[in-house]
Amino acid sequence: MATLLFLLLLLSTLSSPCSSSASSDSLSMDSSLSVENTDDVLTSPGGVFSAGFFPVGDNAYVFSIWFSEALCGSNCSVVWMANRDQPVNGKGSKLSLLKSGNIVLTDAGRITAWSTNTVTRSSAKLYLHDNGNLALYDIEGEVLWQSFDFPTDTLLPEQPLFKDMQLVSSTSKTNYSSGFYKLYFDTDNVLRLLYDGPEASSIYWPDPEFMSWEAGRSTFNSTRVAFFNSLGNFSSSDGFTFTAADYGDRLQRRLKLDVDGNLRLYSRGDGGGGTWVVSWQAMTQTCRIHGVCGPNSLCNYDPGSGKRCSCLPGFKIKSFSDWSLGCEPEFNLSCTRSEIEFVQLKNVEFFGYDYAFYPNYTLQMCEDLCSRSCNCKGFQFKFIKHDYPSNIPYCYPKNALLNGHHSPNFEGDIYLKVPRNSSLSNIRVNQLIGLECSGLATKHLDRTYPKRQEDRSVRFVLLFSIAVGVVEFFGIFLVWCFLIRTHQNSGAGELQGYSPIATHFRRFTLSELKKATRGFREEIGRGAGGIVYKGMLSDHRVVAIKRLNEAYQGEAEFQAEVSTIGKLNHMNLIDLWGYCAEGKHRLLVYKYMEHGSLAENLTSNALDSEKRFDIAVGTAKGLAYLHEECLEWVLHCDVKPQNILLDSDYHPKVSDFGLSQPVNRGSRTNPRFSRIRGTRGYMAPEWVLNLPITSKVDVYSYGMVLLEMVTGKSPYEENEHRMLVKRIRENMNTANATDSWVEKIIDPRQRCKTCHEPSS
Incomplete structure (x- = not known):
């Protein structure tokens, strides 16, 4: 019996740090937490959060905060990391609260991997709260440092995101180091998502095709703060708000910038231990996230994973473990016109990196233009039917092929410059060779440390305990999988996000206004700024639709009209019911005036x-x-x-x-x-x-x-x-x-x- 109790005690020490039941929620001065002691874990008073050393690879640990979950292993829901870009050794590493008031994380007891750089003359104590905040207090209760001020890739309820903070995604699901995607307040006070890659950077949310005010954002604020509450309501000082699909329920929630560049709000039962579901997300079309497949590659929608990456014809993948590096050419391209040709890829768009824009260019003119430039990688060619004032083709020569995606609804093609007679001209988009986007490598850190002599009997007991623990783990794992499957079959699943209402009046699509005016048939007025048509909306309201002329004022007049009338409300001022801003088209929808003008x-x-x-x-x-x-x-x-x-x-x-x-x-x-x-x-x-x-x-x-x-x-x-x-x-x-x-x-x-x- 004594031997059995001893084995059970050893087995408990091998449990995951996520299931540790540390008795303390605080760390006192001149104390430390050791990476080698799995009991060295801080647990919040209500048992909601744990803080300790979290494994992120072979012999690599990060001091982190995670939701307390039983047997989560290396898949705990981590919400904060101290040293994500410099993991520490699995032996000899410690987190110590020094007498000076500074918290120091040492790698193998020698190198300082991270510290709070705090100093106090009085005593200090480190607390882990039930809201997930790890805070250092002095004897008077003043906050010397807190994890809420230094977020990584996650925000928790009531945790503010200020102007000098940012969320940075992880590199991959298995590599927790800083990735290429960021959520931050830009210099114009607007909350944005940015792809900051090794070769290029670009903003992709809000949609860069629209101006900030069109997305319901205001640049006229000085606070620059965003946060959400436990009920699922998000609010930002630039005017952006959303509510979770399960708004109002008391749930565990976390807002995370995921490795694919999408910002998602997750929720699960308040007791924890359940499956996280998405109750809101910023991007419903993941292929529109910039840099998702890297340069010279193409993103396609995949029903299973949401996206699938492929190399363009004549290109090969740079790294099978990291799609963010994209693809590289397998050919040498000449600058001589007779030695090149163009491969058409239908319904393919590469956003940005146009070195010019040429309206009313034929396909042959666009080919000649791109052929004369050695830096031209290809060109985007769009021919929009029913364009105003006539059917005009558009030519966009590209000096780089980034942010590529294929969509059947896109009214345009990409023409790729390739060597002549390269057997690439017959390749279609669905024939492009692709790999799954999820094949990313685990970050491995080599560690060396002296070996110690071990007693054979202790080693035998440890190995035996490990075997028993493995059997126990798989038993619990099978039961857990059965419960999860049952829960999913009962109707739980991932929820799709939605787009917030941008303004207090409606934004129409171009197709809606074409239908309302029967193809802009009945003209009731004309001026230098545009033409006014009579129409009827789907709710049978009669309207006057002003279609602005691009050659006269265009964008400036449109902005002035919407921003001015949107703030006015008087019986002797015109009523603006909505607008349309789609591509180059700018239209305004007014209440119809029966007797026309004075x-x-x-x-x-x-x-x-x-x-x-x-x-x-x-x-x-x-x-x-x-x-x-x-x-x-x-x-x-x-x-x-x-x-x-x-x-x-x-x-x-x-x-x-x-x-x-x-x-x-x-x-x-x-x-x-x-x-x-x-x-x-x-x-x-x-x-x-x-x-x-x-x-x-x-x-x-x-x-x-x-x-x-x-x-x-x-x-x-x-x-x-x-x-x-x-x-x-x-x-x-x-x-x-x-x-x-x-x-x-x-x-x-x-x-x-x-x-x-x-x-x-």
Whole structure:
């Protein structure tokens, strides 16, 4: 019996550090934790987290924090690592809290692998809390150092991510050293995901094809902080938020930047020990993550693993254990046109690294362009049907082939430059030779240390104990697998992520707006900035859709329109219901105004004097709201009858904010105008005389609109030497006691037919 108890005691010492039941949650001064003693593990008071030496390879250990799990071996859910890039030896290594207050991790008792660089004159103690934070306190309770301030690849509930912090992925599932993917706050205060590879770096989330504000992000913040709570709600100072699919449940949660570059929120039962499920993820299409397969390679969707990497034709893989290194060419490429040809790979896109952009280039022109440049590796060729204003092909010559992926929905092809007669021209995408993306090698560290003489009997007992422990482990493992399979069959599984709502008004797709306008068939207005079409949405709302012309203002007008109207809410300002920003297309969706613009109705008998008065007052109210009542004053800069729309009751709404400019409340002037804005005839003299631009420029334009409503004369049509204002002044000066100057200037079509008083 004594022998049996001795064997069980030895067996317990061989258990994984993840199942260690250390009795203490703290480490006192002048104490240490040893890598060789599996009982040297800190356990939080509630048993949620453990901290100790975690195996990351052969004879390689990292001091880490993980969720306390029974028999997790080397697969524990690690949430923090101290020395991930410099693992320590399996013998002689220690974590010590020195009398000076510094925590030091020594490798084999000789080399300092990591330290907190803290100093205190009083006593200090290291605590592991139930929230996963490992904190060093002095005698007064002040925090000298804490692991929450130095995250690795994981955030825990209520753990903030500040501007000077970042999450860095591991290299692979078996190599815990720092990888190529980072989550951080950029210099524009936006939370981003970055691929920072050995040869290139690029941001891939939010989608780089869109601007920050299109993704619902705000650059106007100074705090730069992000965190999530235990209920599953994430919030960032740039305006990005999301809620977990299992929001509201009290679960164990962790937000991790995975080795594939995707940011995922995991959750499981609050008691622990269950299977982690994904309750949110940033990228639903993993092949759109940059660098996922390395240079000169292609990512394809795979139902099993999510992605599959392949080398391009004529290329071979650099490392069978690391796809991030990509592929290298098996041929030498000549610069002579007669010695090269191009291989077409359909529905393949390589994002970025275009050294130029050539619209309206034919395929032959694009081939000739790439052939003349030795640095050109190939070119992207897109021919979008129903493109506006006509079907235009696009040519994107590439100086590097990175971020490649194949998608049947992509309307474009890549043409790869290869040697002529290289037998590569008949290769299709699905014939490319590929390897699984998961074949990554374990990091191995060679260690040397002196051998000690061992007693044969002790060695026999240890080997026997190991054998018993292996049998016990496999027994428990089989039971655990059975329980997991049962749980999965009952409906538990990985949850897909979703995209958060970007703005308070809707973002439409180009196909939706094409369907709403029946292919942009019914044109109701046209200007220098674009064409307006009438349409009907799927919910039967009638809309006016403005399609911006790329050659005139384009992106600048689109940004000004959306950012300005999105903040406004007034009965005399146009209602913006949504927008579309897809590729080069920029469209705005407004509420349809039944009676069109004021300019179209000035010669109509429908506008009597009473309606004209109401239109004048309503327009003035809208402008007064812009100038005086907004949180940020707005100058319209293009007030004219064409930009005053009339609804079914002839109520006016000021529209077209493409030239508008926000103005700081602290100053009535704004020096940031880089060009003259407005329409000839309605523009204030300040623009021409280079005087300070204030709200008076809109007031002047509004006055010209009033004169046009009264006189029926457009200032745009007046002769340069006899402008409308000058003519009215002349009439006022030449009027006598018997003649009324008002009757001289008023539109004859609007004169009262039943009365003759001048005031009428």
